[in-house]
Amino acid sequence: MIRNVFIDLDNTIFDFNKAERIALSKTLMHMGVDPTEQILARYHILNMEQWEALERGEITLAQVKVRRFENLYKELGCSLSAEKTKQLYEQNLSYGHYYIEGAEAFLQWMHGKYRLYLITNGTTSVQKGRLKSAGIEGIFDSIFISEEIGLAKPAKEYFDYCFQGIEEFSKEESVIIGDSLTSDILGGIHAEVRTIWLNRTGKENNGRIIPDYEVQELLEIPAIIEGL
Numbered sequence: 001m002i003r004n005v006f007i008d009l010d011n012t013i014f015d016f017n018k019a020e021r022i023a024l025s026k027t028l029m030h031m032g033v034d035p036t037e038q039i040l041a042r043y044h045i046l047n048m049e050q051w052e053a054l055e056r057g058e059i060t061l062a063q064v065k066v067r068r069f070e071n072l073y074k075e076l077g078c079s080l081s082a083e084k085t086k087q088l089y090e091q092n093l094s095y096g097h098y099y100i101e102g103a104e105a106f107l108q109w110m111h112g113k114y115r116l117y118l119i120t121n122g123t124t125s126v127q128k129g130r131l132k133s134a135g136i137e138g139i140f141d142s143i144f145i146s147e148e149i150g151l152a153k154p155a156k157e158y159f160d161y162c163f164q165g166i167e168e169f170s171k172e173e174s175v176i177i178g179d180s181l182t183s184d185i186l187g188g189i190h191a192e193v194r195t196i197w198l199n200r201t202g203k204e205n206n207g208r209i210i211p212d213y214e215v216q217e218l219l220e221i222p223a224i225i226e227g228l
Helices: 016-031 037-055 061-076 082-093 103-110 124-134 156-164 181-191 218-227
Strands: 004-008 115-120 142-145 174-178 194-198 213-215
Touching: 016 037, 016 082, 037 061, 037 181, 061 082, 082 124, 103 218, 115 156, 124 142, 142 156, 156 181, 174 181, 181 194, 194 218, 213 218
Parallel strands: 004 115, 004 174, 115 142, 174 194, 194 213
Antiparallel strands: none
């Protein structure tokens, strides 16, 4: 029987891609850069490259937050401040929230039935701002933000930190839900906890990281959890 449910935030509960585009557009316009579709798409790739390097333990979160803008401006031939851009972007990103389809109903169904824990590799000010905007901080028994605790998914140490403060914790009574194979699912494998991969876009899995379960919609998950 499942008691503990660990849930990722970005692109699992909140639509991060939408939030990113809106916040980045505002930031670049403030910096004097026209946020064309080409530039927004290129930033998304550069940003993902930095987060993947963080997941591999190659760089720090502080480096992620600046290097993505340094690399973008280098490609654009700009001499703008990556540090100032980072500050403006985080400010813009922390305002408001956008749920993915089914997320509100999913959280309502889960709340009160299980002990819920939020697991995210985000920035503290950004994640706390968005959670406050949505008014959902109170449904989680604990919130584990990588920047706040100094560890990040998929490292086993990140999950060890989460587990150690949970009363009467059992891995057999736990499940991890997330959209990222390399962060959430690999993290679950490292932590020896069952995983549910939310694959909303039907992304092909190359087979190196195998989740215990795969769904396309959040509202498919309650039936899985009830059956565990």
